Every structure is written in C-alpha cells, then in structure tokens.
Amino acid sequence: xxTKRVVFIGVGGQGNLLASRLLGEAALSLNIPxxxxxxxxxxxxxxxxxxxxxxxxxxxxxxxxxxADVLIGFEPVETLRALSKCNKDTIVxxxxxxxxxxxxxxxQGVYPPVDEIMGLIHAKAGKVIALDGNAMAKExxxxxxxxxxxxxxxxxSGSIPVGAEDMKKTISTTTKKAFLESNLxxxxxxxxxxx
Amino acid sequence: xxxLLTDTPGKEMLLLGNEAIARGxxxxxxxxxxxxxxxxxxEIPENFFKISQESDLYFEYSTNEKVAMEVGAxxxxxxxxxxxxxxxxxxxxxADPLMTLAYTGIKGGxxxxxxxxxxxxxxxxxxxxxxxxxxxxxxMLEPTNVQEMKDMTIAAFDLSExxxxxxxxxxxxxxxxxxxxxxxxxxxxxxxxxxxxKNPFHFVCVPAVSRNLHKLLLEKYDRALEKSENGPHNQIxxxxxxxxxxxxVSFNYVRDAVSDLGIGDKxxxxxxxxxxxxxxxxxxxxxxxxxxxxxxxxxxPVNENDLKAIAQENGIITPIKGKGVSGLSRLFEYDPxxxxxxxxxxxxxxxxxxxxxDLSDLPALPGRPPNLCAGCPHRASxxxxxxxxxxxxxxxxxxxxxxxxxxxxxxxxxxxxxMGSSVSTGCGFSRATDQKVVSFIGDSTFFHSGITGxxxxxxxxxxxxxxxxxxxxxxxxxxxxxxxxxxxxxxxxLTQISIEELVRGLGVKDIHVVKPFKLxxxxxxxxxxxxxxxxSVIISxxxxxxxxxxxxxxxxxxPFYVNQNKCKNHRDCINLLACPAMFLEGDQVEIDxxxxxxxxxxxxxxxxxxxxxxxx
Numbered sequence: 120x121x122t123k124r125v126v127f128i129g130v131g132g133q134g135n136l137l138a139s140r141l142l143g144e145a146a147l148s149l150n151i152p153x154x155x156x157x158x159x160x161x162x163x164x165x166x167x168x169x170x171x172x173x174x175x176x177x178x179x180x181x182x183x184x185x186x187a188d189v190l191i192g193f194e195p196v197e198t199l200r201a202l203s204k205c206n207k208d209t210i211v212x213x214x215x216x217x218x219x220x221x222x223x224x225x226x227q228g229v230y231p232p233v234d235e236i237m238g239l240i241h242a243k244a245g246k247v248i249a250l251d252g253n254a255m256a257k258e259x260x261x262x263x264x265x266x267x268x269x270x271x272x273x274x275x276s277g278s279i280p281v282g283a284e285d286m287k288k289t290i291s292t293t294t295k296k297a298f299l300e301s302n303l304x305x306x307x308x309x310x311x312x313x314x
Numbered sequence: 315x316x317x318l319l320t321d322t323p324g325k326e327m328l329l330l331g332n333e334a335i336a337r338g339x340x341x342x343x344x345x346x347x348x349x350x351x352x353x354x355x356x357e358i359p360e361n362f363f364k365i366s367q368e369s370d371l372y373f374e375y376s377t378n379e380k381v382a383m384e385v386g387a388x389x390x391x392x393x394x395x396x397x398x399x400x401x402x403x404x405x406x407x408x409a410d411p412l413m414t415l416a417y418t419g420i421k422g423g424x425x426x427x428x429x430x431x432x433x434x435x436x437x438x439x440x441x442x443x444x445x446x447x448x449x450x451x452x453x454m455l456e457p458t459n460v461q462e463m464k465d466m467t468i469a470a471f472d473l474s475e476x477x478x479x480x481x482x483x484x485x486x487x488x489x490x491x492x493x494x495x496x497x498x499x500x501x502x503x504x505x506x507x508x509x510x511x512k513n514p515f516h517f518v519c520v521p522a523v524s525r526n527l528h529k530l531l532l533e534k535y536d537r538a539l540e541k542s543e544n545g546p547h548n549q550i551x552x553x554x555x556x557x558x559x560x561x562x563v564s565f566n567y568v569r570d571a572v573s574d575l576g577i578g579d580k581x582x583x584x585x586x587x588x589x590x591x592x593x594x595x596x597x598x599x600x601x602x603x604x605x606x607x608x609x610x611x612x613x614x615p616v617n618e619n620d621l622k623a624i625a626q627e628n629g630i631i632t633p634i635k636g637k638g639v640s641g642l643s644r645l646f647e648y649d650p651x652x653x654x655x656x657x658x659x660x661x662x663x664x665x666x667x668x669x670x671x672d673l674s675d676l677p678a679l680p681g682r683p684p685n686l687c688a689g690c691p692h693r694a695s696x697x698x699x700x701x702x703x704x705x706x707x708x709x710x711x712x713x714x715x716x717x718x719x720x721x722x723x724x725x726x727x728x729x730x731x732x733m734g735s736s737v738s739t740g741c742g743f744s745r746a747t748d749q750k751v752v753s754f755i756g757d758s759t760f761f762h763s764g765i766t767g768x769x770x771x772x773x774x775x776x777x778x779x780x781x782x783x784x785x786x787x788x789x790x791x792x793x794x795x796x797x798x799x800x801x802x803x804x805x806x807x808l809t810q811i812s813i814e815e816l817v818r819g820l821g822v823k824d825i826h827v828v829k830p831f832k833l834x835x836x837x838x839x840x841x842x843x844x845x846x847x848x849x850s851v852i853i854s855x856x857x858x859x860x861x862x863x864x865x866x867x868x869x870x871x872x873p874f875y876v877n878q879n880k881c882k883n884h885r886d887c888i889n890l891l892a893c894p895a896m897f898l899e900g901d902q903v904e905i906d907x908x909x910x911x912x913x914x915x916x917x918x919x920x921x922x923x924x925x926x927x928x929x930x
Contacts, residue, residue, distance in 0.1 A: 130682065143493050144328050147326065147328050147495050154460075154492055154494045155493035155494070156491065156492045157330075157491045157492070158491060164684035164685055164686065164715065165687070166682055177570055178459060178566040179566040179569075179649075179650040180488055180489075180494075180563065183649040184670050185669060186650070186651055186668055199679065200679055202671045203673055205671045206668045206670065206671065207669065220681065221892055222680050222681050222683070223680045224888050224896055225722075225888055228678070228679070229680060230680050231677055231679070235677075239676065243671050
C-alpha cells in the first residue's frame with residue numbers, strides 16, 4: 120500500500136504522544152503496517168515533543184525533512200518551525216491557539232502575532248487546515264482533549280487510510296470512562312472542522 | 315494484570331521497543347532483573363518494577379549500574395536468567411564488573427541491555443558502545459525493529475546460556491522509543507531460586523585463576539564467532555553487485571532507500587544483527603561478491619574498519635567506504651532521506667531529493683527549551699544559593715532535572731560531566747582556585763556516585779558546600795525509587811536510608827536541612843555555610859510535585875495570583891525565577907492558576923508583596 124508519513128509536533132503536556140499512539144493502535148486494528156516513533160526524556164519538561172506515525176510499506180521509523188505527507192501542529196509557532204518537515208504537497212493541520220514559551224515572558228524572544236504566523240504557514244504550505252483546537256476541546260467539555268480534536272481533524276482531512284469509526288473504536292477502548300464522552304465529542308468537532 | 319503478562323501467543327500487540335524487550339525477557343523466563351534507570355532504557359525496568367509486584371520475577375532498582383551489574387552477576391552465576399538494563403554511559407559505570415564477569419562467565423542466561431543515544435536526546439555524550447563488545451570479547455546483538463527486539467532478547471538468553479557468557483544487546487534511542495506490532499509468544503515460568511555451586515578456582519579472579527579464564531574466554535569467543543557466522547541474525551539480502559552493510563536502525567533506512575530508488579536487483583545488503591564477533595567468513599564472501607561497498611552505521615566507523623581489516627587479511631581489493639561519503643558522519647543519528655541521498659550518490663544514481671520548504675525568511679521564533687516545572691523545588695534552592703553566593707562562585711552540578719538550572723535566568727551550572735562528578739570536581743576546584751565552590755547533586759545521583767566523592771572531600775579536608783537536592787525520587791527518568799525514598803506509597807516496602815544520617819556518618823560536621831520553599835530560612839542556612847571553614851552540606855528537602863501528585867502525597871495549596879493594584883512591575887518574580895506558570899498579559903505579569911501549585915516562592919521574592927494566594 121501507499122506509504123503515509125505523519126508528523127505530530129506539540130509542546131510537553133499537549134498529549135501528542137497519545138495521539139500518535141492511538142493512530143498506531145487504530146492502524147494495527149486495520150492490519151495496516153505502522154511504526155510510531157516518539158522521543159521521551161528531556162522534552163517532557165515543557166519542551167517540544169515530536170512524534171511520527173509511518174503507515175504502509177515502510178520500515179524506517181522517522182520522517183526526514185521535506186518528507187512528511189501530513190504535519191499536525193498542536194501549537195502555531197511549533198507548526199511553523201516544523202514546516203522543514205514539509206514539501207509543497209504536504210497537508211498541514213494546525214491548531215491556531217498560541218502557547219508562548221517562558222522564554223518570551225523573560226524577554227529572551229518575541230512571540231509573533233498569531234495572524235502573522237498563520238499567514239506564513241499559509242504562504243509556505245500546500246494545503247492548510249487551521250482550527251482553534253483549544254476552543255473545541257473546551258467546547259467538548261475537557262480542555263485536555265486537544266489531542267482528540269487534532270486526531271479528528273487528521274481523520275477528517277481524509278489524508279490517511281483510517282476511517283472515523285475505526286479511530287473512534289480505538290479511542291473508546293483506550294480512554295478512561297470519565298473522559299470518553301468529551302474525547303469523542305472533541306474528535307467529532309475536530310473532524311467536522313477539517314471536512 | 316500487566317499488559318506484558320497477556321498470555322495470548324500468536325496475538326499482535328502494539329509495543330514500545332522497550333516493552334518488546336521486557337516481553338522478550340518474560341518469554342525467555344527471566345527471573346531476575348536489575349538496573350539503574352537511564353533514558354532511553356528506562357521503560358524496560360519500569361515494566362519489570364510493576365510486573366515484579368504481580369509475579370515471581372525479582373526486580374530491583376539498584377544504587378548504580380555497577381551495583382546492578384554485580385547483583386545481576388550473583389543471580390546469573392547462581393543459575394537464574396537475569397537481565398541488566400542501562401544506558402550507554404551507565405555501562406561505563408558497570409564496565410569494571412563486566413570486564414571480569416566475561417572471564418568467570420555465568421550459568422543462567424544473562425542479557426545486558428545497552429541503550430546508546432546517537433544525537434544525545436537525553437545524555438551527556440554519544441559514545442558508541444559497540445566498542446564494549448570488542449573490549450570485553452562478549453557477544454553483541456543489534457536488533458533493527460521492535461519485533462526483533464523481542465525475538466533477539468529470547469535468542470540472547472539462549473545464546474548466553476549456551477556460551478556461559480553474558481550477552482549484550484545494543485539498541486539506540488530510536489529503537490527503544492518506537493512502537494510497532496509485535497507477535498506475542500508463550501510466557502515461560504519464572505525459576506525463583508537456584509543453588510550456587512562453589513568453584514573458587516574458577517570464580518575467584520586472582521591472577522593465577524584469571525590467566526586460565528582469559529584463555530577460556532577466547533575459546534568461548536571462537537564458539538560465539540561460529541554462531542555469528544552461521545546463525546540467523548547475520549544475513550545477505552539480495553544478489554546485486556552493489557554492496558551495502560547496515561546494522562541497527564540504519565538497516566531500515568537502507569532497506570527503504572533501496573526500495574524507493576528501485577535498485578533492489580542491483581544491490582546486496584549485509585545485515586549485521588549479531589555484530590560481534592564479526593562474522594569474518596560471511597563478510598569475506600560478501601566482499602568478494604560485490605564490486606563496491608557502502609557501510610551505513612551511526613556513530614563510529616566500527617564495522618567499516620573491521621571490514622577493511624577483513625578485506626586486507628583476505629587479499630580483497632573491493633573499495634569499502636562509509637564515513638565521509640555524502641552525509642555519513644560520525645555525528646548524530648541518521649535519517650531515511652540522508653541514507654537515500656548517500657546511496658544514490660555513492661552508486662552514481664540520478665536522484666533529486668524532495669524540495670524542502672524555504673524557511674530562510676522566517677522571523678526569529680522564540681526558543682522553547684525544556685524548563686523546570688512550575689513549583690519545582692530546585693528553582694527555590696537555586697534562587698537561595700544565588701542570592702548568597704552570587705555569580706562568581708563555581709557551581710559544579712550533576713545529572714538530573716536540576717541540570718536545567720544551566721539555562722538563564724537561573725544560570726547556576728558551570729560543569730557537568732557524569733553522574734556524581736559535582737562532588738569530586740568540587741574538591742578539585744576548591745583546591746585549584748581561590749574561588750568559592752557550591753556543588754549541586756540530586757538525591758538519587760548522590761546515592762549513585764556522590765557518596766564516595768563526599769568521603770573524599772571530608773577525608774582530604776576540602777572546603778566547599780554541597781547542596782543535595784532531595785526531591786524524594788529519581789525525577790528525570792520517570793520517578794523511580796532510590797535508597798533515600800519512602801517507597802510505601804509506591805506499594806513496595808523497602809528500607810529507607812536517611813541522607814542526613816548518612817552524611818553525618820561520613821564525618822560532615824556542618825549540615826543544614828532546609829525546606830527550600832521557606833526562602834528566608836534557606837538563605838540563612840546558605841549564608842552559614844559561607845562562614846564555615848570546611849565541608850558544608852545543605853540537604854534541601856521538598857517533594858518533586860509531579861511525583862507527589864502521582865503517589866498521593868501532594869498537599870493541595872491555593873494557587874497564587876498577582877494583585878495588579880500592588881504590582882509595580884519590577885518583574886523579579888518572572889526575571890529571577892522564570893516559573894512556567896507565569897506569563898505576560900500585555901505588560902503585566904499574570905499567573906496561570908492551572909499550572910501554579912502554590913509553592914509561594916514568587917510571593918516571597920516580590921518586593922511589593924503583590925503576589926497573594928487566591929481566596930476561596
């Protein structure tokens with residue numbers, strides 16, 4: 120089958136490792152060969168967290184620069200930074216809600232206006248799906264369900280061979296009961312926004 | 315039940331590389347496991363720790379890697395199947411027992427998991443531990459994917475027992491931290507006990523004994539070589555005249571590149587899975603078959619140099635190249651694009667890499683380095699010491715979360731080289747200079763290898779201050795216990811060792827135990843050490859808030875807020891502490907109440923008393 124290389128980029132605590140793992144689980148349930156790669160360790164202390172899911176006939180666990188089919192950015196500046204993973208055909212799905220790093224607070228950097236960041240992402244990427252994932256997560260009843268919103272947008276974009284029902288089944292079997300309803304709602308909101 | 319104890323042979327499960335190793339050990343009937351935790355190997359013992367609470371597997375977090383290796387040696391020599399897991403620099407610590415354990419050998423299979431870290435995702439160096447196989451003459455296996463991580467673990471136990479030698483499995487971070495489907499096999503029962511058979515003229519390594527044992531080791535090495543020549547782990551794939559040699563994760567990059575470039579019929583790949591002893595005859599046959607060879611291996615040109623030696627011995631003049639071809643460097647990990655480009659270049663193929671998005675005109679984006687958590691007690695300890703000792707004091711530090719004190723605005727780290735080095739380098743600095751010295755070490759690192767340095771400091775009359783940052787856990791690698799931890803809330807009853815009593819027992823006279831969130835008292839204690847003529851130890855005791863939360867020991871306190879009527883915008887809070895709960899709203903400092911744990915340190919730093927606990 121065709122290879123799909125999906126890169127997840129986020130900030131420690133946003134849950135992108137769980138999102139990539141769930142995509143891997145869903146692929147396994149569909150007998151789609153999948154490799155998920157994660158980097159643990161230092162990144163967990165508020166740093167940048169990158170993970171990747173490679174689907175199909177491929178055994179390399181990572182995605183080189185310019186070789187992502189889909190980039191999912193959980194934070195606008197991190198999406199922009201990670202555009203090095205993209206080429207002109209890459210689909211970029213990005214959260215528009217900013218999470219400025221502490222370096223900005225202590226005057227070691229400037230967080231560009233979100234409009235400017237989004238303008239740059241649109242100018243440089245082929246296809247962009249932008250959504251306020253935090254607002255949707257809140258609407259779904261759980262601010263921590265941003266990762267479900269982003270997974271929903273990925274499935275909604277139709278860019279990978281995993282359907283909504285399969286993904287939801289995986290979410291249902293792996294989520295704690297207390298969060299299941301909000302997770303599924305968040306997933307649906309994300310999916311709709313990408314349709 | 316722990317998911318790795320799922321008894322459904324034939325079923326596929328999505329496993330992390332490290333989980334696959336743990337599962338492989340269970341399928342091989344591992345009875346005994348030890349480690350000192352180290353990223354990227356930490357999830358293996360994390361699983362053993364939980365599994366040992368619901369099975370007969372014995373597992374311990376040992377004090378350091380040398381201890382872990384020796385505890386494991388006792389078990390393996392007695393006949394139990396034993397696994398020792400560590401990161402690459404951990405094997406430096408355990409190298410002493412390992413070298414001579416290779417002489418004595420073992421009875422029960424002993425597998426050492428060694429996780430290298432190319433690109434230094436979470437390490438102080440990127441040394442290539444394939445050299446340890448060469449140094450010790452021990453067999454080394456190198457899996458290339460998650461399924462092999464499980465399968466080779468089982469094979470390694472069998473091989474180890476057959477040769478009566480420890481076997482090293484070498485992984486890299488990428489392999490430890492990828493997930494893929496793994497087919498489960500049958501779990502083997504745990505053999506909880508065996509009996510040690512005395513044989514002092516084999517096991518007591520005095521020179522007369524070891525002379526014989528070295529000879530025995532070389533005989534075992536020859537048998538290992540036979541297995542490496544003829545076993546399933548080394549293989550030639552394809553029949554073409556373009557030769558590529560690959561090991562570990564790079565094998566995947568090579569395989570995918572050959573497929574992407576459509577050169578499968580032109581290429582032969584030599585996959586080295588049982589990489590030491592190097593299968594000389596197989597390599598020689600391969601070299602004779604192909605016209606030219608590219609060696610793809612991360613870090614050092616280990617296989618490349620050995621292949622060149624094999625070629626020389628056999629009079630083979632096939633060109634062999636590796637490091638220096640296109641992007642193949644001794645630095646950092648490789649990636650699929652780099653390997654594809656290199657293969658195309660080396661074999662003269664027309665290939666255009668996908669065009670990268672041009673980011674040269676982006677505005678400067680703010681950095682996002684990792685940071686101490688909101689409410690991390692290390693921030694308070696650093697603040698207090700800095701207030702008293704200022705910027706000119708030398709601050710040797712150590713390995714753990716607190717190494718992040720390197721970053722501004724805390725900027726309280728001047729040297730770190732290895733675990734425990736803060737104490738001993740402090741001895742050197744204080745003698746060699748007239749500068750003041752304050753060393754920082756975490757509680758787990760202190761037990762690991764800080765104690766001997768402190769004994770040295772006391773005995774040799776060194777004069778400096780050691781701050782032991784006691785947050786009640788091994789935080790950086792994921793909250794493992796250590797000898798100073800009360801493990802009751804973690805569901806295991808281990809004996810807790812008091813750092814204060816230990817330090818007193820070592821002969822330190824000037825000891826201060828402080829609660830770092832009480833800034834005034836902490837600063838007073840730090841000041842007292844400045845006056846003291848000798849070794850002072852400050853034990854700064856406060857739970858890692860993440861650990862406290864995870865173990866139900868967190869005392870909930872009200873988050874703080876900035877009273878904007880009182881705030882005069884000095885920004886001492888944000889500029890001196892850089893707590894991630896603080897942010898700027900327009901021109902004013904605000905506190906994110908979902909991140910603030912109420913440690914109150916910023917409130918104590920504020921000159922206007924404008925930071926207050928929230929009401930209600």
